[in-house]
Amino acid sequence: MALKLASESTFKRIADTILSASKAEHTFVSFNDSESSTLRFANNQVVQNVSVREPGVSVRVAFGQKVGGASTNRLDTNSLTTMVKQAETIARLAPDDPEYLPPLPPQTYINVPSFRASTASASPADLAKRTRPVIGACEANKLVGAGIFSNGVSARGVAASSGLFGYAQSTDSEFSLTAAADDSSGWTYNSHRDIDALDVDRRTRRAVDKAVRSKEPRELPAGHYPVILEPAAVAGVFGMFFFSAGAKSYYKGDSALAGKLGSTILDTRLTVRTDPANPDLMGSSFDQQGLATRPMVWVENGVLKQLFYDRFTAKEHNVEPTPFPSAGVVSFGGPTVSTIDDLIAQTKKAILITNFWYIRSVDPADLTITGMTRDGTFLVEDGKIVCVVKNFRFHDSPLRCFQTVDAATAPLEAITMERGKMLLPAVRLPDFHLSSVTKF
Numbered sequence: 001m002a003l004k005l006a007s008e009s010t011f012k013r014i015a016d017t018i019l020s021a022s023k024a025e026h027t028f029v030s031f032n033d034s035e036s037s038t039l040r041f042a043n044n045q046v047v048q049n050v051s052v053r054e055p056g057v058s059v060r061v062a063f064g065q066k067v068g069g070a071s072t073n074r075l076d077t078n079s080l081t082t083m084v085k086q087a088e089t090i091a092r093l094a095p096d097d098p099e100y101l102p103p104l105p106p107q108t109y110i111n112v113p114s115f116r117a118s119t120a121s122a123s124p125a126d127l128a129k130r131t132r133p134v135i136g137a138c139e140a141n142k143l144v145g146a147g148i149f150s151n152g153v154s155a156r157g158v159a160a161s162s163g164l165f166g167y168a169q170s171t172d173s174e175f176s177l178t179a180a181a182d183d184s185s186g187w188t189y190n191s192h193r194d195i196d197a198l199d200v201d202r203r204t205r206r207a208v209d210k211a212v213r214s215k216e217p218r219e220l221p222a223g224h225y226p227v228i229l230e231p232a233a234v235a236g237v238f239g240m241f242f243f244s245a246g247a248k249s250y251y252k253g254d255s256a257l258a259g260k261l262g263s264t265i266l267d268t269r270l271t272v273r274t275d276p277a278n279p280d281l282m283g284s285s286f287d288q289q290g291l292a293t294r295p296m297v298w299v300e301n302g303v304l305k306q307l308f309y310d311r312f313t314a315k316e317h318n319v320e321p322t323p324f325p326s327a328g329v330v331s332f333g334g335p336t337v338s339t340i341d342d343l344i345a346q347t348k349k350a351i352l353i354t355n356f357w358y359i360r361s362v363d364p365a366d367l368t369i370t371g372m373t374r375d376g377t378f379l380v381e382d383g384k385i386v387c388v389v390k391n392f393r394f395h396d397s398p399l400r401c402f403q404t405v406d407a408a409t410a411p412l413e414a415i416t417m418e419r420g421k422m423l424l425p426a427v428r429l430p431d432f433h434l435s436s437v438t439k440f
Contacts, residue, residue, distance in 0.1 A: 036152030
């Protein structure tokens with residue numbers, strides 16, 4: 001992949017053109033330029049290889065509390081000035097926005113290691129070469145493999161009439177595999193800034209092994225079970241927590257965390273933080289408004305310490321705004337084991353769950369959610385996997401099931417199709433509600 005992104009000087013030229021053309025009281029510019037390649041494979045063969053270049057710029061202008069916006073993917077001067085005029089026309093016709101705030105002042109941004117040359121330089125032929133042994137492993141085990149291998153580079157920029165300016169380049173790569181037979185499947189998924197750090201070989205072996213082990217599932221009755229949740233399954237259940245931490249809902253009283261600031265809400269050995277500069281995560285140095293990101297602790301030793309304050313709510317409560325909690329890390333303060341296999345070996349009886357899917361909210365008042373197990377659900381007895389079981393639907397809340405954690409690993413890479421990447425432990429929970437059995 002040839003790196004042809006707009007440079008910082010190019011973005012500055014674009015921003016200066018827009019800011020000079022604007023007659024508004026406030027002007028905010030957001031810019032993105034990306035180039036990506038995605039290889040898709042199915043039925044043990046490559047079926048698609050797509051490369052996309054997507055530049056784009058948007059502007060938001062304000063006259064008092066009247067706000068308008070426009071965007072374009074054309075970066076010449078005439079297109080940029082036309083975009084500004086469109087935004088100004090919309091703003092003049094718009095009703096007042098009571099929550100509008102002027103752009104942020106200049107920020108000091110932390111250094112986030114978001115760019116990797118190994119990812120930027122990978123070609124479509126490289127993706128195909130990396131995919132070949134994955135397909136080979138599926139064929140060798142009489143499984144049908146499907147998934148993606150992708151890499152991309154991007155440039156982001158923000159600028160405003162307030163003097164705010166930020167620019168960063170980043171890379172990203174993804175690998176996923178679903179290995180399937182007639183009545184079984186195994187799955188893995190990972191993303192990373194560094195394509196060489198995706199851990200493809202080990203993940204492929206584990207997905208294939210689960211697909212082989214998952215044949216002829218046995219049905220167990222629904223009910224409350226001790227469970228071992230792999231990191232992806234933890235992401236499915238726990239990821240909803242971050243969306244419940246908003247200060248606006250907290251003070252309205254309709255948040256599941258309402259009234260719990262400073263109270264114990266999780267096992268007292270759990271700490272939840274965000275770490276945008278962690279090299280294994282996909283953090284950035286600024287958010288969409290240009291607000292500087294920073295490491296933050298949200299739950300410490302089980303106690304809720306921090307809420308997410310958007311800028312308007314922060315002003316209402318006379319506190320500093322906070323970046324949205326992304327690049328999450330959950331750690332367990334008690335003794336930990338090294339691997340998921342170690343958790344299994346120490347378990348008398350539990351259901352091992354690889355992943356959840358189709359996760360939906362049931363009751364926002366207590367954060368109850370529902371979804372289904374997927375891609376490898378097993379019965380563990382006396383430290384060993386004894387059989388595969390049919391999938392379950394679950395109904396539970398992270399605020400309930402994470403009240404007690406029996407055992408955990410150190411934080412591991414975790415991502416699903418419904419949750420962004422985090423570092424989460426695999427955990428053994430003493431009580432999890434598997435509410436019904438599925439047909440497969």
